[in-house]
Amino acid sequence: MTTDLLFAIRELRVNNIINVNHLDIKKDKVTCITGESGAGKSTLLKTLNKMITPDSGEIFYKGTSLKEIDSVQHRRKVIMLSQVPLIFPGTIKDNLIMGYKLNGKKPCDDEILKQAIHNMQMTKELHEDAGTLSGGEKQRLALARILLLKADVYLLDEPTSALDEDTEMMILEYFIREIKKKQASLLMITHSNTVNEQFAEERIYLSQSNGQ
Numbered sequence: 001m002t003t004d005l006l007f008a009i010r011e012l013r014v015n016n017i018i019n020v021n022h023l024d025i026k027k028d029k030v031t032c033i034t035g036e037s038g039a040g041k042s043t044l045l046k047t048l049n050k051m052i053t054p055d056s057g058e059i060f061y062k063g064t065s066l067k068e069i070d071s072v073q074h075r076r077k078v079i080m081l082s083q084v085p086l087i088f089p090g091t092i093k094d095n096l097i098m099g100y101k102l103n104g105k106k107p108c109d110d111e112i113l114k115q116a117i118h119n120m121q122m123t124k125e126l127h128e129d130a131g132t133l134s135g136g137e138k139q140r141l142a143l144a145r146i147l148l149l150k151a152d153v154y155l156l157d158e159p160t161s162a163l164d165e166d167t168e169m170m171i172l173e174y175f176i177r178e179i180k181k182k183q184a185s186l187l188m189i190t191h192s193n194t195v196n197e198q199f200a201e202e203r204i205y206l207s208q209s210n211g212q
């Protein structure tokens, strides 16, 4: 299998939800995934992250079958943000450094963490409780957390669904600019036509019946 592709999906079947015969995802691109609710978009992203094992078929990551790649190693390079972002009990700072801990790296200093929050248009302090943040603030905290990490691929499941459109566009523009600097790829699920039109370099539409 060619190493030029980020993901090559072949004859993939998952739980009667996903039925994708042939789908290629390119490296170094922003790829947006759209499709009806229940079409299997989140399931597909989890499968790419090795959180779900397919019933049959194969996924190749840069030419190597996911079956041959260690799950923990894979998730350090291919970072996923789930549809309901995971917020850990504790402060904003605790949440920002949790990413480092999970990835086995040393945390950076508070100035960088403060800047990370500021860059997400949040006017909160590091010591504030993350549990009381609004839905949109939790999404931005989760985005800030993963942006501090070095990843090859970001898999984002409706990362800005709780934000107003102006903030959504600002946040995504910033996030994409930053990941391009890291030469990372982005695969993002969205229900927003505006996001899809504005940011997608590649587009995938997942239909209920799949069968791509």
Ligand SMILES: Nc1ncnc2c1ncn2[C@@H]1O[C@H](COP(=O)(O)OP(=O)(O)OP(=O)(O)O)[C@@H](O)[C@H]1O
Pocket: 015, 017, 035, 036, 037, 038, 039, 040, 041, 042, 043, 044, 083
């Ligand atoms: N672990 C599971 N076991 C059984 N069915 C599941 C499981 N996870 C998801 N499903 C079902 O699979 C279908 C696809 O779910 P998925 O979350 O992938 O959809 P989605 O395209 O992300 O939808 P949305 O746009 O609403 O987020 C749904 O009908 C869901 O109920």
Ligand SMILES: [Mg+2]
Pocket: 041, 042, 043, 083, 157
């Ligand atoms: Mg979903």
